[in-house]
Amino acid sequence: MNLGLTLLQPQAARRYRLRRVLTEAGSVMLGVVLAGWSLLPVYNMLLIALDPEEGEIEFAGNLWTPEPSLDGFIETVMQEARYLEDFWSQFENSVYIGLLTMVLTVLIGSLASFAVSRMRLGKGSLLTNAALLTYAIPASFLIVPYYSIMHSYGLSNSLWAVIAAQVTFASPFAILIMQLYARLIPGELDDAARIDGASAVQLYLRIYLPLMTPALAVVAIYALLLAWNDYLYPAVLLSPRNATVSVVQGQLFYDNDAPWNAMMAAAIIYVLPPLAVLFALRRYVAASLTMVGPRV
Amino acid sequence: MHGSDFAWSVAFAVPYAAVFCAFVVYPIAYALWIAARPSLYADLIADRLYLPTVVNTLVFVGLGVNVKMFLALLLSGFFMRRRWWIKALLGIYILPWVLAAVQTCISFHWMLIGEQGLVDGLLAALFGIDGPIWFNNRWLGLGSNIVAYVWKWMPFWTVIFLAARMTIPRDIYEAAEIDGATGPRSFVHVTFPMLANLYLICILVSTLWTLGEFTTVYLVSGGGPAGSTEVLATLGFRYAFDANRPELGIAAVMSALPVLIPIVIVLMRRAQASEVQL
Numbered sequence A: 001m002n003l004g005l006t007l008l009q010p011q012a013a014r015r016y017r018l019r020r021v022l023t024e025a026g027s028v029m030l031g032v033v034l035a036g037w038s039l040l041p042v043y044n045m046l047l048i049a050l051d052p053e054e055g056e057i058e059f060a061g062n063l064w065t066p067e068p069s070l071d072g073f074i075e076t077v078m079q080e081a082r083y084l085e086d087f088w089s090q091f092e093n094s095v096y097i098g099l100l101t102m103v104l105t106v107l108i109g110s111l112a113s114f115a116v117s118r119m120r121l122g123k124g125s126l127l128t129n130a131a132l133l134t135y136a137i138p139a140s141f142l143i144v145p146y147y148s149i150m151h152s153y154g155l156s157n158s159l160w161a162v163i164a165a166q167v168t169f170a171s172p173f174a175i176l177i178m179q180l181y182a183r184l185i186p187g188e189l190d191d192a193a194r195i196d197g198a199s200a201v202q203l204y205l206r207i208y209l210p211l212m213t214p215a216l217a218v219v220a221i222y223a224l225l226l227a228w229n230d231y232l233y234p235a236v237l238l239s240p241r242n243a244t245v246s247v248v249q250g251q252l253f254y255d256n257d258a259p260w261n262a263m264m265a266a267a268i269i270y271v272l273p274p275l276a277v278l279f280a281l282r283r284y285v286a287a288s289l290t291m292v293g294p295r296v
Numbered sequence B: 001m002h003g004s005d006f007a008w009s010v011a012f013a014v015p016y017a018a019v020f021c022a023f024v025v026y027p028i029a030y031a032l033w034i035a036a037r038p039s040l041y042a043d044l045i046a047d048r049l050y051l052p053t054v055v056n057t058l059v060f061v062g063l064g065v066n067v068k069m070f071l072a073l074l075l076s077g078f079f080m081r082r083r084w085w086i087k088a089l090l091g092i093y094i095l096p097w098v099l100a101a102v103q104t105c106i107s108f109h110w111m112l113i114g115e116q117g118l119v120d121g122l123l124a125a126l127f128g129i130d131g132p133i134w135f136n137n138r139w140l141g142l143g144s145n146i147v148a149y150v151w152k153w154m155p156f157w158t159v160i161f162l163a164a165r166m167t168i169p170r171d172i173y174e175a176a177e178i179d180g181a182t183g184p185r186s187f188v189h190v191t192f193p194m195l196a197n198l199y200l201i202c203i204l205v206s207t208l209w210t211l212g213e214f215t216t217v218y219l220v221s222g223g224g225p226a227g228s229t230e231v232l233a234t235l236g237f238r239y240a241f242d243a244n245r246p247e248l249g250i251a252a253v254m255s256a257l258p259v260l261i262p263i264v265i266v267l268m269r270r271a272q273a274s275e276v277q278l
Helices: A002-049 A071-077 A087-117 A124-136 A139-152 A159-182 A188-195 A200-211 A213-229 A232-237 A245-251 A260-280 A282-295 B003-034 B039-046 B050-078 B084-093 B101-111 B118-127 B138-166 B170-178 B184-211 B215-219 B232-242 B246-254 B257-273
Strands: none
Touching (some): A002 A071, A002 B101, A087 A159, A087 A200, A087 B003, A124 B003, A124 B257, A139 B232, A139 B246, A232 A245, A260 A282, B003 B246, B039 B246, B101 B118, B101 B215, B184 B257, B215 B232, B232 B246
16 A cells, blocks of 8 residues: 555646646646737738838738838828828827717716715616617617718717717716716715715715726726727718728728728827726726626 | 705716717607608618628628637637737737728738738749739739738737626636536536627627628728629718718618617617627
């Protein structure tokens, strides 16, 4: 018995070690595959953007540009490339829509969720159900009616038409996530503040908003990304005169003759700001994901 | 509740109520009113693009949702491993979700454009084979759309499942391990049962969103060749803005209601019955 154990042990230990090495090698391989999978389209953007010539040789199936150059980026920033003459004013439109969508969604969503979850508004569940219902409707299905009703609201070709649409589709998530998060704040806080004579507005400003910061950050990022990523609504509701960056790029996507090195440079410039915002707010996002995420 | 409090809480709820009436109720009512004419649906059936589009939509949603969710569930387990490089990899892995959809879809389009694209260049360099012209074939084009869609949205769902996995108490795994459930068995007998409810809800929500997906199809394959990879959302857009028949565009997306409504009802019931909300 004793002899058998001493004979067996090294073998079992070896098998155990082998299995660990294999698992480790497997996860490294999976990691490499995942990194390649995630980065390939990004690499493709960079590859085309770094090409010196416009329109002709960047699509040669090359794995790396023969002579990388920053011409595309320089032409984009200086607005010298064809189709990108108004790049910065289009960028400004995108920023304007993104920021206003963000602010209005946070404002409207936090007010509504405060009314429902903290003030115990009588028919508050109606509001939650309305939000849930909106959340379930694919935004793209409403584009045709939107096109008509924006005319009747006198908002055709206005940036506000796009902002209104984005706020409509972002605020349901805002309300639902804020209501979930608000349950984590004890109601005794409100009662204590009440006894000290705080009004509803003071409760909202001094207690609700400061304690809800992580949820507000998540909602802000969500609204910004939604507006920043969308193509359909700005493409339909805006005229070429006040188009956004995405609209211009989307409308030219099949055009072989467009200066694609500059177009891709513009695309890279466009995708960077949300990355910066997300990086700046990553602490809050992680905090509210671990608290609220599992209950989603 | 004091009278002034009630007034205040109503005042706080009014902005969202106004948005809801002006930008949800009114457009939906308008759409229903326009789409109520039965003759529109005869026109739809008569259009040679409509029925293939319905098939495309079903394939796009069926594969797009299930492949994405299943891989996300498995990969969330991979990202649970405590290694510094796996944490760093997570940062790269969620990049597709943060990058703007329009620009990455265009990148997919050029990557798959044929022998001038990066993918065929890679295929030639690695395996010495000539890649196909992806957008000249209906199924390759549809597949490209699905791959781009999975690329974009898998990270988001992985993070959701990752957050959920983190809440499963360690002791359950330890107890299961004593009973002999390790490795894949602990996934089947512990992890999956704990996440099954969430998984189902995520599938339903994702089905709704995928059904309405516009950007990927419009910008990766562009609906081509000859409109054979369109889905309902893009076909509705073409009817309304290219063919100038808005009422037909509304009818096209309305034909998704028989799938949409049951899912919405199930989700609303679940949301009311439990804590679960999305």
